[in-house]
Amino acid sequence: MDARTPDASRRRLLIATGTVGGAGLVATAVPFVSSMAPSEAAKAAGAPVELDLGKVGPGKLLTVEFRGKPVWVVHRTDAMIKTLGKHEDQLVDPNSDQPQQPPYAKNPTRSIKPEYFVATGICTHLGCIPLYRPEPGASDVGADWPGGFYCPCHGSKFDLAGRVVRNVPAPANLEIPIHMYLADTRLLIGKDKQKT
Ligand code: FES
Numbered sequence: 463m464d465a466r467t468p469d470a471s472r473r474r475l476l477i478a479t480g481t482v483g484g485a486g487l488v489a490t491a492v493p494f495v496s497s498m499a500p501s502e503a504a505k506a507a508g509a510p511v512e513l514d515l516g517k518v519g520p521g522k523l524l525t526v527e528f529r530g531k532p533v534w535v536v537h538r539t540d541a542m543i544k545t546l547g548k549h550e551d552q553l554v555d556p557n558s559d560q561p562q563q564p565p566y567a568k569n570p571t572r573s574i575k576p577e578y579f580v581a582t583g584i585c586t587h588l589g590c591i592p593l594y595r596p597e598p599g600a601s602d603v604g605a606d607w608p609g610g611f612y613c614p615c616h617g618s619k620f621d622l623a624g625r626v627v628r629n630v631p632a633p634a635n636l637e638i639p640i641h642m643y644l645a646d647t648r649l650l651i652g653k654d655k656q657k658t
Contacts, residue, residue: 508528510653511533511650511652513648515537515649519537520537521539523596529652531582533581534583534594536581536622537577538571538576538577545598545608545622553628554628555625558625560635562636563635563637563638564654567638570623571623572624579623580638581624581636583611587630590615591613592612595607595609595611596609596610604619608622616630624638
């Protein structure tokens with residue numbers, strides 16, 4: 463195993479213990495809704511994961527496992543969406559020019575629907591799982607913190623669209639997996655309209 467990357471057991475532990483910090487917006491890793499959870503065999507094969515977005519309240523983050531990795535779904539509020547246009551000068555790749563997302567997520571919110579952010583919860587430095595820190599100006603992260611994701615391993619920071627902040631170890635924005643909407647609040651992760 464590459465000594466720089468956390469092993470699977472650490473990743474599972476981090477998923478199980480949640481990826482969230484922040485007063486008032488504390489969310490925990492939410493288990494699969496049993497009726498929609500794929501079988502263990504299907505998960506191992508990388509079957510797409512379907513979610514009812516009604517389970518993700520405003521400001522909350524829900525984590526699901528897809529192909530052995532945590533995938534986040536964040537229900538961004540209007541206030542959270544508004545923060546995204548205010549700090550481009552702090553970002554490495556504000557326009558998402560690096561291929562860290564499918565084409566339909568190469569836009570200012572890096573999403574199909576601005577209110578739902580879907581991303582792989584793996585730091586692009588060495589693979590730790592960042593913490594969800596949505597509160598702007600959190601004193602322990604920085605007065606200019608716009609709210610987003612903070613990686614405790616080496617201090618990388620990402621905004622609420624998963625865009626990496628300058629002068630941190632992570633070189634790129636968080637990855638966004640392929641996904642699509644089956645209905646207004648039905649999300650499918652791992653499949654999109656461009657792939658069968
Ligand atoms: S793994 Fe190094 S900052 Fe995230």
